[in-house]
Amino acid sequence: MTETQIVKGIVLSSFDYKEKDKLVEVFTLEFGKITAVLKGCKSPNAKLKFAFQPFCFAEFSIVKLGKFYQIIDAKLIDSFFDLTLDLNTYYLSSLILELVSVSVEFEEQNPYLFLLCINALKHVCYDNLPADLVVAKFCEDIMNMLGYKINYQTCSNCGMPYLGKVYLNLDSGAFVCQACKSENCLQISNQAFSLLKILSNTEYDRLGSIKIPSSVARECILTICQNLEHRLFKIIHSAKFI
Numbered sequence: 339m340t341e342t343q344i345v346k347g348i349v350l351s352s353f354d355y356k357e358k359d360k361l362v363e364v365f366t367l368e369f370g371k372i373t374a375v376l377k378g379c380k381s382p383n384a385k386l387k388f389a390f391q392p393f394c395f396a397e398f399s400i401v402k403l404g405k406f407y408q409i410i411d412a413k414l415i416d417s418f419f420d421l422t423l424d425l426n427t428y429y430l431s432s433l434i435l436e437l438v439s440v441s442v443e444f445e446e447q448n449p450y451l452f453l454l455c456i457n458a459l460k461h462v463c464y465d466n467l468p469a470d471l472v473v474a475k476f477c478e479d480i481m482n483m484l485g486y487k488i489n490y491q492t493c494s495n496c497g498m499p500y501l502g503k504v505y506l507n508l509d510s511g512a513f514v515c516q517a518c519k520s521e522n523c524l525q526i527s528n529q530a531f532s533l534l535k536i537l538s539n540t541e542y543d544r545l546g547s548i549k550i551p552s553s554v555a556r557e558c559i560l561t562i563c564q565n566l567e568h569r570l571f572k573i574i575h576s577a578k579f580i
């Protein structure tokens with residue numbers, strides 16, 4: 339007999355599966371990212387119809403059946419409903435979920451990222467912090483986690499302090515100075531590069547004190563998303579809506 343396990347998880351995405359079921363990608367604290375079948379959940383009266391919605395943070399009862407898990411029950415902890423009330427906030431928050439999804443392999447436990455993700459969503463949903471700054475900081479954190487810590491002091495190629503323009507080398511994933519810029523480099527504005535540096539030294543709950551145009555935060559997000567796409571060989575679809 340297969341044992342039922344109780345895990346805490348957040349739904350990253352879901353897809354139709356067979357006529358009445360859904361395949362749900364859940365990032366769990368205990369097992370990392372898993373794919374789980376949720377049976378018969380598409381009817382309006384289905385008890386667990388909340389459990390395939392992105393942002394659903396719940397305690398899931400799961401069993402492993404062959405390759406997939408099956409969700410047999412779920413107790414809602416938080417639906418983060420308010421994230422869906424404003425389109426801009428919704429897209430930025432969806433990017434948090436997608437960044438989590440692309441940054442981890444299946445069944446690779448990562449409690450650090452789990453807490454980072456839940457906290458970032460809470461900050462956007464309840465603390466009224468600027469969503470673009472929270473997501474930009476989340477991007478910075480993801481790069482550190484993946485081992486691409488940004489050197490804000492000196493060019494990663496020649497080791498000299500930055501003078502003038504700064505570029506992201508998409509081949510190496512590191513930032514370089516104008517003299518070391520090669521073909522596959524992307525310029526980042528000095529304002530955006532400075533913002534990333536500020537974000538790296540600012541706790542989430544202090545982000546409200548940063549006054550900067552939204553376009554600069556977005557440039558940070560898009561630069562890091564491009565970098566991640568090159569590092570991970572994956573497309574980050576939500577970045578298109580930012």
Ligand SMILES: [Zn+2]
Binds near residue numbers: 493
């Ligand atoms: Zn250089």
